[in-house]
Amino acid sequence: MHTAPPDPANLFARRQQVAEALRAVLPARCVLAEPEDTRPYECDGLAAYRQLPMVVVLPDSEAQVIAIVNVCRQLQVPIVPRGAGTGLSGGAMPIADGVVLSTARLNQIIRMDAYSRTAVVQPGVRNLAISDAAARHDLYYAPDPSSQIACTIGGNVAENSGGVHCLKYGLTVHNVLRVRMVTIEGEVVELGGESLDAPGLDLLAVFIGSEGMLGIVTEVTVKLIPKPSTARVIMASFSEVGAGCNAVADLIAAGIIPAGLEMMDQTSARMVEPFCKAGYDTEAAAILLCEADGTPEEVEEDIARMTAVLQAAGASAIAVSQNEAERLRFWSGRKNAFPAAGRISPDYYCMDGTIPRKRLAEVLAGIARMETKYGLRCANVFHAGDGNLHPLILFDANQPDEFARAEAFGAEILAMSVEVGGTITGEHGVGIEKINSMCEQFTAQELEAFFAVKRAFDPLKLLNPDKAIPTLNRCADMGKMRVTGGVLKFPDLPRF
Template sequence: MNAPNEKAIPLERQREVVAALRRKLPEHCILFNEEDTRPYECDGLSAYRQLPMVVVLPQTEAEVIEILKTCRELNAPIVPRGAGTGLSGGAMPIADGVVLSTARFNRILKMDPYSRTAVVQPGVRNLAISDAAAKHGLYYAPDPSSQIACTIGGNVAENSGGVHCLKYGLTVHNVMRVRMVTIDGDVVELGGEALDAPGLDLLAVFIGSEGMLGVVTEVTVKLVPKPQLARVIMASFDDVVKGGDAVAEVIAAGIIPAGLEMMDKTSSRMVEPFVKAGYDTNAEAILLCESDGIPEEVEEEISRMSEVLKSSGATAIAVSQNEAERLRFWSGRKNAFPAAGRISPDYYCMDGTIPRKQLAHVLISITEMEKKHGLRCANVFHAGDGNLHPLILFDANTPGEFERAEAFGADILELCVEVGGTITGEHGVGIEKIGSMCVQFAPHELDAFRAVKRAFDTAFLLNPDKAIPTLNRCAENGKMRVTGGQMKFANLPRF
């Protein structure tokens, strides 16, 4: 059964593209029958789906080059895809386009414990890097909740983070070099193995570009020493305002925890029966605050954080006594998304970022939005850097509920912008937040984004219609006012 609004595959065009690709690739690298391509119809945002026209699974960089050159000649759009765990629809196919999967680029090419780096292909799983580095006492710091499945290429595309990004940074802070292929088939290396690279910092532009600038074939990542000790505080609060304020107080005290996460009552009640982490299900908010390093500094930091949390109104504090207990405390946060399926047929995960001082205000506002939209919302988030992940609970089988969930999510993102934040932290824009881009950015700013895209991809063939909205789309969404057919900055180049 086709998904709602799914476009039909243009069969004549499909035959033309497949025939051209067969001249360049082995037969087993090309998929075009529906039973083979249907698994690629969406990423983790399964509400939006589109059957691909063609899927290609190259095994070498030379094959990637040939695919891109062929698609450029045929003017065929290309959607790069990693593991498909993204949550913004960034890897959703295009009806008349080609999905380029990097799943077969799954080798760790070099592990250097002396320089503390690893050179990996884009299809290597995030957690696999840490597993391979463990024998050297090292690991790869960014740890999104999907790290067991997500790939480093997708992490580069979305600038992924995780529960430890407050102290160790996002993907952009942990990648030194990217080797990629442009739409014209040219191989370009961005960054390098030194502390800095000559010229413009295009590596930072490329990381988080959502597959719109090039296809990754190789990544050099930083590795960090595995801490001698890590302990986590689980603090309960009888009020979300106190919990939100406690987050700001911890940072204001000059403490940068290895992880600082928050869950509301709905979330803790959702996950506790699932993982039995030991959460207080009567608490309005739970904070998880982790410290890592040498034992002496961990003990000092745990003591300091405990004092701040007590003075902020924590009703209960528990500190992990061993590694098993630490992992148990974290298990609830790590399993929040799958646990949502226990209490709701469907959920819609949002991703916005706000200043830490606005946490309490935003959480209270989301509670009011629940009444407005008639839907429940479970809040789990990277509290230390203000990256929210509200889980809007709904039933797709009930007419109109998904549309209400979408409207709820758009309201949350608009609130994030209103309080000085942004519409995404680590999930990217994709197709999910493309309307909200019109809230966040002015027309001349969107033109600047398109100019960067044009510099890498003049034909706009790499992941088109994602992340950067056209001005027409903004006007149609009602997020931009057009008067008399005119708008400000009308002399600037248009997409």
């Protein structure tokens, strides 16, 4: 059980003890203990929350991962697994008296099989590197988060990452066949397999998206799919955000499953266009990017069908990519929306709620009202096809109270997502960012079920503790004055 960190006077001695024990089983270059060496690991992509780790370890092999786990278990030291640090929910934020275990050096593609269309990779392999290596076989790895040039497959497994093509091709959980991982007992376990199914409980699906709380990934087998011979993108402009949202539902209702279906509001388009010069219509209230892929004949037919639906839904303008360079340019704006936010705001806070597609217009109208309520702008860019919202709340951390307002704004967006039948995360994870929002969504009984799974894998609670699953006391403290439908959410817990 993780306890409160020691006071500073004791922390130095503890760091020396842990670093010495780790250096006894690892090469010295694999252990970082000085503050100037550990500072780069103090946060992930959610830089608003930071904590200097006690020690950072960078193993070169699975055997070294096992050795690290054994040392930490014996000394009762918490472990926070970390990939590339591109996560946006604070899931890789260190613990003051804990070890950060970086998988960055486990970066080898072990095997690529064009016949079975699979690749076996270590967790530190970058997402895009898999597709680059598979390209010579005319194959690629489908999940493509916006950070795919930097994010690693181990982190994708931890967060169940998606991307702009997840509507047609699925999330990480739909594209991973097998995970090899190290438990807190130092045991190597393989979940799933290279066949269509594996015996026993589906622990692979339990593990994917578990945010480093159940084990440490050392190897992943992913599915590869054939590269489509042709792909084209429609950029449709709408004079009203609601009309664009309704067009999303109309496309799906027509039986069309685009390879990608993304939406950006005017704020997003205007911040992205000078940055990427993607050719976006900056006068439109919203734009939709709809991709069709397959054979030339299939793409031609799908483009015609999608164009007809979009025109009927009220699109004010439609542009279709005429070549591969233009297709990539259309997507470049969407994939660079987050860094482009820096052009118009010193800071941004990215949320990650998922809602039913039919409620898109309603929720975006609600977010617009919240902009006035909190006095902050919000740029909306999201995976429209599966209702995964990514509102970018724009603020200035140097202004008193602005970050607090941004946090409250984000929490209200997530609460609204739950209210309309959605969930508080789609692909960014819970981490520390949304841990209070877990109390909005789940009952005491459901949270206890989560803890039961955690105990089964990690009875000592040493793997990424204090993340993702809130304690019931935390929920009681957070919601002691909260009444939903006339009913207190946790009536059995003390409220004061």
